[in-house]
Amino acid sequence: MPSAVHRLLLALALLALTPASALAEWRxxxxPNFIVYSDGSERNLRDYTARLERFDALMKVRFGRGQDDDVRKLPVYLVENGRALRTALPNLPEGFTGYYSTSENDIFAILVRGESDDILLHEYTHHFMAKNGDSQYPGWLSEGFAEYFATATVPERGKASFGLPNPGRQYALQQNRWLPKDQVLRAKGSMDVGDSAGRGMYYAQSWALTHWALSDPARVQNLVAYLTAINGGRDPVETWQAIFGTSPEQLTAQLRAYLRSSLRYAQIDLPPVTPAITVSILPSAADAVLLPMINARAPDPADVDGPALLETLRTTSTRFPDDPLALVALGRAEKQWGDDAAAEAALKAALDRQADSVEGLLLMADILTGRGDVAADPVEGARQRRLAQGFLQRALDADPTDYRVYAALARIRRGSTDYPNENDLLTWVLAVQRAPQVMSIRGDAAIAMMERGRYEDAITLLTPIVNNPHGGPGVQRARTLLDQIGQRRAVPAPD
Known part of the structure; x- marks a missing residue:
């Protein structure tokens, strides 16, 4: 019978023959406009980042926009496969290879390398247009624009192209039953048209309608007149018939004929795009923490298996006890699903090692704000909120483009007797300017404007929420607030 020593030697020999699972190296x-994370090669990462910058340059040239120095850079995560994608987004349906998310916790895109370029270009078009005023577009045009640019090519040399045919949308239009055109014209977005098959056709028909409208100068002029009319409150179907001279049925026939023709696309000369790209290698903890952190920042904590994620990040923190990224990840999970004291301890340890961690500073401020809100002693509550404001000021110094900091600074003032003062309104404006895509921040900013009687500013903030093509719970809230503005305006001023 083998001795204990023999068994130990045998186990060590077998272990030596077993390949270790190497940690992926994240970069x-x-x-200028992006922060891109990838566990692939540095060359692929640089090439992809440069391509995103060229696409951003195409959008700026096409729409006459300059560089946005005060807007937060978009984080993009490139992952190896669907399994990695679902580590970050466990509830993402099968078949998805990319996703773009906007919430108060983060704005980011994540996709499988080499499989989701059109998805990212589609969503970045929304991201770009939100920064540059697409709030007055009907749902079909908002989605149609995104589809129109999703097939763009931006080579290092030569002309950039956009409006190229979309084979997937063309196939859907050839094979599937079309939605009634009046339904497409009236829908606020894809969520207004029912099931997934209907939403797919909504995207396809929106692409076709946008492509048709932009392919002829006379139709472009009619489109401008149409947008002006419907933004003035005119009915979208009646206005279409009056301006374009076609009924919804006739429009469908025109689109079918157009799709059978050779679709035209546009080309444009881009100035040389040679962005400065800095690449750094992340600490080894990134492989264990980066994707679970995305999961932890989910807009709705109910969508996350919190206890399992907390246990995962607790285990990770023991492997990387001195890594700020792992400690911040643990702090967020403890705050959300565990123990506030443990969260605070992890965040203090993280900030001792990386004093300018915006994520860590925001979480610490959130803990202190919550403590101040429930304090029985008003003096102690005010003290806790002042401490929170100190952490937020440090976060602002670390990154003056982060919308989350401005929103937190504005919200922490809501319990003050002089809220909202002019500085509060300016803080809300800065939060919206840095993240016009986050509808809940727009809503809170609008309420502050309403409290000061700034109704026109409130309407400007609320209109993109009502017109949001992706819908969401904020739409009804925005409509209610617009109704309240109308009621307040109808009340005569006191003598």
Missing amino acids: RAES
Whole structure:
């Protein structure tokens, strides 16, 4: 019978023959408009980041926009496969290879390398247009624009192209039953048209209608007149018939004929795009923490298996006890699903090692704000909120483009007797300017404007929420607030 020593030697020999699971090496590329994370090669990362910058340049040239120095850079995560994608987004349906998310916790895109370029270009078009005023577009045009640019090509040399045919949408239009055109014209977005098959056709028909409208100068002029009319409150179907001279049925026939023709696309000369790209290698903890952190920042904590994620990040923190990223991840999970004291301890340890961690500073401020809100002693509550404001000021110094900091600074003032003062309104404006895509921040900013009687500013903030093509719970809230503005305006001023 083998001795204990023999058994130990045998186990060590077998262990030596077993290949170890190597940690992936994550890199971070920073360019003027993006921060891109990838566990692939540095060359692929640089090439992809440069391509995103060229696409951004195409959008700016096409729409006459300059560089946005005060807007937060978009984080993009490139992952190896669907399994990695679902580590970050466990509830993402099968078949998805990319996703774009906007919430108070983060704005980011994540996709499988080499499989989701059109998805990212589609969503970045929304991201770009939200920064540059697409709030007055009907749902079909908002989605149609995104589809129109999703097939763009932006080579390093030569002309950039956009409006190229979309084979997937063309196939759907050839094979599937079309939605009634009046339904497409009236829908606020894809969520207004029912099931997934209907939403797919909504995207396809929106692409076809946008492509048709932009392919002829006379139709472009009619489109401008149409947008002006419907934003003035005119009925979208009646206005279409009056301006374009076609009924919804005739429009469908025109689109079918157009799709059978050779679709035209546009080309444009881009100036040389040579962005400065800085690549750094992240600490080894990134492989264990980066994707679970995305899961932890989910807009709705109910969508997350919190206890399991907490246990995962507790285990990770023991493997990387001195890594700020792992400690911040643990702090967020403890705050959400565990123990506030443990969260605070992890965040203090993280900030001792990386004093300018915006994520860590925001979480610490959130803990202190919550403590101040429930304090029985008003003096102690005010003290806790002042401490929170100190952490938020440090976060603002670390990154003056982060919308989350401005929103937190504005919200922490809501219990003050002089809220909202002019500085509070300015803080809300800055939060919206840095993240116009986050509808809940727009809503809170609008309420502050209403409290000061700034109704026109409130309407400007609320209109994109009502017109949001992706719908969401904020739409009804925005409509209610617009109704309240109308009621307040109808009340005569006191003598």
